[in-house]
Amino acid sequence: MxxxxxxxxxxxxxxxxxxxxxxxxxxxxxxxxxxxxxxxxxxxxISRRYSLDELLAQCDMNAAELSEQDVWDIVLVGFDPASGHEQQGAGRPALVLSVQAFNQLGMTLVAPITQGGNFARYAGFSVPLHCEEGDVHGVVLVNQVRMMDLRARLAKRIGLAADEVVEEALLRLQAVVE
CATH class of the missing domain: 2.10.260.10 (Pemi-like Protein 1; Chain: D)
Structure with a gap:
């Protein structure tokens, strides 16, 4: 041809x-x-990729709620109800992975933080975390991410994760969704 x-x-x-x-x-x-x-x-x-600005432009931002949470924040939030292998707990720490502009829509992407030893079988999906603010230590479970309404669940900010922890968590999450 x-x-x-x-x-x-x-x-x-x-x-x-x-x-x-x-x-x-x-x-x-x-x-x-x-x-x-x-x-x-x-x-x-090349696969099509959307920017956050493109997607937010299609949303009704008049209905958006003012969100205080931003990526890097560590919040204390209830993970109940849970089913099967999902993380559970009435008040456990979680790392916010979505940016504040998205969180304004009322839902926030979080990954639970655990101190339990059961995370070893998912070691490739966990990121060590040591946060002096709020005395939060453990591993971020990227394989257990959830969308949550942090306002409805009465979440409370208890710390701030280091840049490298968030970057590593997002890289591992990207491997899951690509």
């Missing part, structure tokens, strides 16, 4: 036939990664 390169302002472009678009599962306007290898042009589709 031949594709002609055409002048497009100060750049050049090519028209990709529909058969190639279908084969690569591409949509008009979608981005691709372009690489040159052994004198060949290799196009790899």
């Amino acid at each position: 031949r594709i002609t390169i055409k002048r497009w302002g100060n750049s050049a472009g090519m028209v990709i036939p529909n058969i190639v678009m279908k084969e690569l599962n591409l949509q008009p306007g979608q981005s691709v990664e372009a690489q040159v290898s052994n004198n060949q042009l290799i196009l790899t589709p």
